[in-house]
Every structure is written in structure tokens, then in C-alpha cells.
Amino acid sequence: MPVKNRFAELHAEITAWRRDIHAHPEVLYETHRTSALVAEKLKEFGCDEVVTGIGRTGVVGIIKGKTDTKGNVVGLRADMDALPMQEQTGLEYASENEGAMHACGHDGHTAMLLGAAKYLSETRNFDGAVALIFQPAEEGGNGALAMVEDGMMERFGIQEVYGMHNDPDLEIGAFALRRGPMLAAVDFFTIEIEGRGGHAAMPQQTIDPTIMGTQIHSALQSIVSRNVDPVDRAVVSVTSFQTGSDVFNVIPHTATLKGTVRTFAPDTQDMVQARMADVVAGVAASFGGTATLDYQRITPATINADDQAAFAEEVATAVAGQCSEAPLVMGGEDFSYMLQARPGAFIMVGNGDSAALHHPEYNFNDEAIPYGSSYLSEVIERRMPAA
DSSP states (O other), X not given: OOSOHHHHHHHHHHHHHHXXXXXXXXXXXXXXXXXXXXXXXXHHHTOSEEEEEETTTEEEEEEEOSBOXXXXXXXXXXXXXXBSSOXXXXXXXXXXXXXXXXXXXXXXXXXXXXXXXXXXXXXXXXBSXXXXXXXXXXXXXXXXXXXXXXXXXXXXXXXXXXXXXXXXXXXXXXXXXXXXXXXOEEEEEEEEEEOBOEETTOGGGSBOHHHHHHHHXXXXXXXXXXXXXXXXXXXXXXXXXXXXXXXXXXXXSEEEEEXXXXXXXXXXXXXXXXXXXXXXXXXXXXXXXXXXXXXEEEEOXXXXXXXHHHHHHHHHHHHHSOOXXXXXXXXOOTHHHHHXXXXXXXXEEEOOSOOOXXXXXXXXXXXXXXXXXXXXXXXXXXXXXXX
């Protein structure tokens, strides 16, 4: 089964939707225009039910198949939000909103799911119902968790859920996924260090927080190399080190380190957090100062269920001719919360040779639309074949 002919016919229309969304990016939960556009389109297509305000600004559309002999409901999810950054593409349809940009392709994800929604509303060639999930705040707001906590799975009877993301490392028409862990858990940390400031010419009278900070930074790197099982994977990255001012002759009183931890296994995540607390307190104490660790678990690892991942691979292979094994990636994705609530699978679709995700010159490749929309609709028709 190649790309569905209907999506070749709809390609220009879906592209126009995508570019309109691209020109009007909205960040986090402020997806008011995008959510309204999605709801309007779903009603126009003839969805049986369209509900807004799920997880604050999320939208869910329900399409019932020709038959419903088993009561099956499968969810398809797309994210709608943009990033708080300035676009530098020079496109005719570039962002009209200052400081906001669709630099991760969520405009494309939303458009592809809308395309699938139009097709499924027209054909209804399945037995059961599809829940079309349009999610806000994937970029740092945990919008998936907000929708789950709002009772979305129970309210609509969703039994399985499937998500998709574009990948500039894959050629157009290609798909990739892996069974089990695919994307890492995302944790953030802040380390507050307190010493004793003073004159830089008399360091013996001070407890230098900058020295403590550099030593803590170095010691944190030993956690991955000496505490994590070599066959496991983990990253501990300090991304910000703030101390002192522009004054040349003052040793500051405090310093702050910030960063992120990425892991796959919950046991490893627990161990890294515990070791970080020990290292931070111990190193600071050895210099006569104090330091505290604020450790926040942001997003769990994205773990594909074996059965649903095997099925997703089958569908992608039918659409594209093959589906490669995706590498383990230390980036995170809040679709993991939906996968914790229901079994499902997350897949990558090729964006071709484009700028990297989150780059100011990135743009979703509209040539990927027929493949993504075909995959999404085929998930429904194959998972719930018409009776």
C-alpha cells in the first residue's frame, strides 16, 4: 500500500493549512488561534464530536467508523505549539509573531493529522472510533500530561495511542522507530552554592564559591563514568554557571549551576539524582561552604510498547516500503506521558535535508505530508479494520 492517492489530491490544501499555522506560531498553552483553527476544520470535516479546552487549550476530535462491533478507540496525537525564538528563514509565510517560531515542525504534525482527519471523515473505513488529539505545550510545558490529567483517556475511551515527529536526519518518505525506550527522560537541576565573599587580593579570608562550582562540575562528570553501568546510558550536563560580576577584585558570595540529566532506566535516574545530591553537598563541605541541589523530573522516557511498535513498523513499511530502526536519542518528548497512560508507539518521519530542529532556519518539508497523513490514517484502518 503506497501513499494514499487521496493525500496527493489534498497535498496543496494541507500545505496551505501548514503554512498558515507556520505564519502564526503560538507557544506553550497559548495556542488559541491554532486550537480554534483545528476545531473549525474538524467540525467542517464532519467529526462526530469536537471538544476544546482539554489540558487547557488541547482539542480532541472523534470520528466514528462505519461500524463499531468491538468498542475500540485508537488515539492519534499531534503537537501544536511553537518555540520562543526568532525565525530566520526568510520565507513568504515566515512567522508574523515576534519571538515565536515553528522551529520543530509542529505545524507540519498538526497539518498532517488534519489531513488524516479529513480523509477518515470521508471514508470511515474502520470499525470503532478514532480520537484525534491536538496537544499544546510540548516544548517544555508538558501539555501531554495536562491532557492526560484532564481525564482525556477515560473520557474518550482511548485504548491505544500513536504519535509522530519529523526527523531532518531521515530522507523524505522514510520512517524510523524502535521498540522499548526510544527517547530519554528529561530532568533539570539547579545547584545553589554559598561561600564567603571578600577581596580578591585576600582569598585566604574567603570561601570561594567559584572554586566550589568548578569542582562540583568536574565531580558530577564522574557519575556517568564511574557510577552508571557502562551498558546503560546517561548524560549529566551543566549548561549554566553564574557567579560574580564585572568587578575584577571581588570574590563573590554565591554561585549557581544549572543543567540537565538524561536517562532511560528509572533505576539509573534514581541513582544519578542520589549521587548528585551526595557530590554537591560533599564537595561544598570540603571547601567549608554549602550547596543545595534542586532536582526536577520534567519528562519520563519515551518507551514504545512492543506490540504497538511492531504494528507501527508494519504500517510504516506498508506506506514507505521500509522502516528502519531509530537510534536511541537523549532528547525528550512529553508524548511519554500518554504512553504511560496507554500502550502505543512513537515514530519518526523523514523531513529530508533541512536545518536541524530548533534552528532559526528550520522549516518543515511539505513533501513529507502525504507520507505522514497516509501513515496516520493507515494506523486506524489497519488497527480497526472495517467489519
